[in-house]
Amino acid sequence: MLRRIDTVEGRGKLKARRSPYWQRLSAGCHVGFRKLSADSDGTWLAQTYDEATRKQTRRSLGAFGNMLPHSRFDAAKRAAETWSSHLSRGGSADTLTVREACEEYIASVRARTGDTTADDIASRFKRHVYAEKIARIDLTKLTRKHVEAWRQNLAATPVVINPHARKPRTRPRAASSVNRDMAALRAAFNLGYDNGSVTTDMAWRVALRRIENADRQRDAYLDRGQRTALIESAAPDLAQFLRGLSMVPLRPGALAALTAGSFDKRLGVLAIGKNKSGADRRIKLPKQTAALFEAQAQDKLPAAPLLARRDGKAWNKDAWKKPVRAAARAAGLPDSVTAYALRHSTITDLVTGGLDLLTIAQVSGTSVVMIEKQYGHLRADHAANALAGLVL
Numbered sequence: 001m002l003r004r005i006d007t008v009e010g011r012g013k014l015k016a017r018r019s020p021y022w023q024r025l026s027a028g029c030h031v032g033f034r035k036l037s038a039d040s041d042g043t044w045l046a047q048t049y050d051e052a053t054r055k056q057t058r059r060s061l062g063a064f065g066n067m068l069p070h071s072r073f074d075a076a077k078r079a080a081e082t083w084s085s086h087l088s089r090g091g092s093a094d095t096l097t098v099r100e101a102c103e104e105y106i107a108s109v110r111a112r113t114g115d116t117t118a119d120d121i122a123s124r125f126k127r128h129v130y131a132e133k134i135a136r137i138d139l140t141k142l143t144r145k146h147v148e149a150w151r152q153n154l155a156a157t158p159v160v161i162n163p164h165a166r167k168p169r170t171r172p173r174a175a176s177s178v179n180r181d182m183a184a185l186r187a188a189f190n191l192g193y194d195n196g197s198v199t200t201d202m203a204w205r206v207a208l209r210r211i212e213n214a215d216r217q218r219d220a221y222l223d224r225g226q227r228t229a230l231i232e233s234a235a236p237d238l239a240q241f242l243r244g245l246s247m248v249p250l251r252p253g254a255l256a257a258l259t260a261g262s263f264d265k266r267l268g269v270l271a272i273g274k275n276k277s278g279a280d281r282r283i284k285l286p287k288q289t290a291a292l293f294e295a296q297a298q299d300k301l302p303a304a305p306l307l308a309r310r311d312g313k314a315w316n317k318d319a320w321k322k323p324v325r326a327a328a329r330a331a332g333l334p335d336s337v338t339a340y341a342l343r344h345s346t347i348t349d350l351v352t353g354g355l356d357l358l359t360i361a362q363v364s365g366t367s368v369v370m371i372e373k374q375y376g377h378l379r380a381d382h383a384a385n386a387l388a389g390l391v392l
Contacts, residue, residue, distance in 0.1 A: 005033040006073045011042060020045050029084040031061075031076050041065060044072070046080035048087050057093050059083055079141075086140050089199040096197040098142065098188075099125075099135040104195075105188035114273070116257070121184045128154055128181050139189070139198040147207035154181055175211040182208045222345045226333060230342075233330035237310045238323050240296060244307050245342035247289045249350065249364040252339040256315040261302030263293045272365060283363055351375045 004010030005021050011033060014021055020032035032045035044061040061079045064072040087093060096104070102125045110118035129135050134142075134150045155178050158170035186208040193201050222230065231242045244255050254272060262271045268290040272281040285293065296306050305314040313319075320339050328337040343364070350360050351371070357379070361368045 005031075006077075008069045011035070016040065022047065025077060025081060026084075029080060031073075031080040032058075033076075041069075044076035044079070046076075046083045048084045050087070057087060059093070059095070082140065086199050090196060091140070091199040092196040094197070096139050096192060097135065098137050098139065099130055101139055101192040101197065102129055102135075102185070102188045105184075105191045108191060116273075124181050124184050125188075128157070129185060139192050142189075142198070142203040144203050144207050147204045150185075151178075151182065151207060154178060179210045182210065220334060220336060220341060221348050222333070222337065222341055226331070227342065227345060229331035230324075230327055230333060230337065234327035235310070235323060237308070238320065238327065240292075241307045241315055241320065242324070242327075242339070242342060243292060244296075245339060246346060247292060248283065248285070249343050249346040249360075251343060251365065252315075252320065253317070254365060255307065256305070256320075258306040259302060260297040260300035260304045260306050262306055263290075263297045265290075265294050265297065281362070281365055347371070347375060348378060351378045 003014060003021050005014070005023050014033070014035050016035050016037050018034070018036065020034040022030045022032045024030050028049040028051065030047040032047055033042050034045060035042040041063055043063045046059045046061055048057050049055070050057075061076050061083075064075050067075055106118050106122050106125070109121055129150075132150060132153070134146055137146055155173060157173060159173050159177060160168050160170050186204060189198075189201065189204045189208070192198055227242075227246045231239045231246065234242055241255070244250075245252060248255070248270065250272065258270070258272070262273075263269075264271070268285050268287070270283045270285055270293060272283065293306065296308075300306075305312070307315065309315055309319060324337070324339050325335060328335065347360060347364055350363075351357070357368050357371050361371045364371070
């Protein structure tokens with residue numbers, strides 16, 4: 001007796017039972033229909049068989065209740081064939097949603113590089129992924145349209161300034177900000193791809209391609225005199241923080257996170273912790289620089305902030321932003337000057353001073369590629385000046 005599941009009429013004539021009704025699509029690939037009661041719309045399944053391993057795999061495809069009855073078989077057929085193709089290319093039989101892929105990536109980052117980077121990525125996913133429709137989609141069902149829609153929504157979402165204020169202000173999201181948020185999701189998808197949860201990256205390869213030339217130069221270069229003027233115009237606690245940024249090319253957040261226990265007085269070594277690649281960083285300091293940190297660590301418990309605010313608390317972006325701007329104005333410097341300008345300036349001095357890029361990257365906690373991208377033109381000028389000295 002022919003039992004058809006490819007037509008609405010045929011499915012209506014089927015007897016209710018727990019065992020699915022199957023239809024062969026190709027060698028080793030079947031689509032199934034389960035009807036548990038006479039008035040049930042039924043649910044669809046996929047079944048594959050691997051002759052080499054003699055392994056049979058099944059997967060529920062759902063009811064396709066959002067589609068017209070006459071379209072459900074075709075949808076189930078496409079889903080079953082996609083699933084079979086995924087497995088045939090070495091894909092995992094376990095399903096993974098976008099949210100689960102993000103959570104797996106966070107766990108991977110936490111194991112490799114620690115809590116700071118992992119928490120930052122988790123915060124990005126919480127703000128921009130988990131509440132969106134894309135979070136519930138299986139990686140194997142993810143399409144370029146899904147990802148492009150998410151990207152467009154991200155780009156249109158304004159950035160909230162001081163979210164805890166009574167009347168938070170907003171500003172348009174910069175292209176560089178879009179790039180950072182896309183990079184986190186792209187990395188999560190790539191990990192899922194590497195682990196076999198999906199066997200193609202076509203859904204995001206182009207849709208999450210970074211915006212070129214989005215990373216504008218963050219701050220103007222401050223020469224030594226300007227840095228000195230900025231420090232002298234700042235309050236005593238901020239001045240010590242800015243002096244530290246002027247003597248070691250750290251990100252402001254990295255310097256603020258240091259504790260008294262981060263400085264080894266006996267060796268004159270500053271332990272920064274893990275960089276973005278997960279490697280521990282320890283910087284051997286010259287005597288004058290070591291003296292600054294030794295003075296700041298004096299009489300403090302190991303867990304206390306190394307460079308603290310007047311109230312003993314650690315510095316953070318909200319705490320230093322306005323005071324740095326005020327100090328810049330008092331020093332006659334542009335309003336665009338930020339704490340990050342000091343890192344940019346110190347790295348610039350190291351590059352133009354002839355220090356090799358690998359050492360600069362290691363000390364500053366970034367990659368050689370990034371140093372070359374942001375500061376490579378300075379090395380070109382340095383080389384040109386050196387060549388000029390060879391002219392006869």
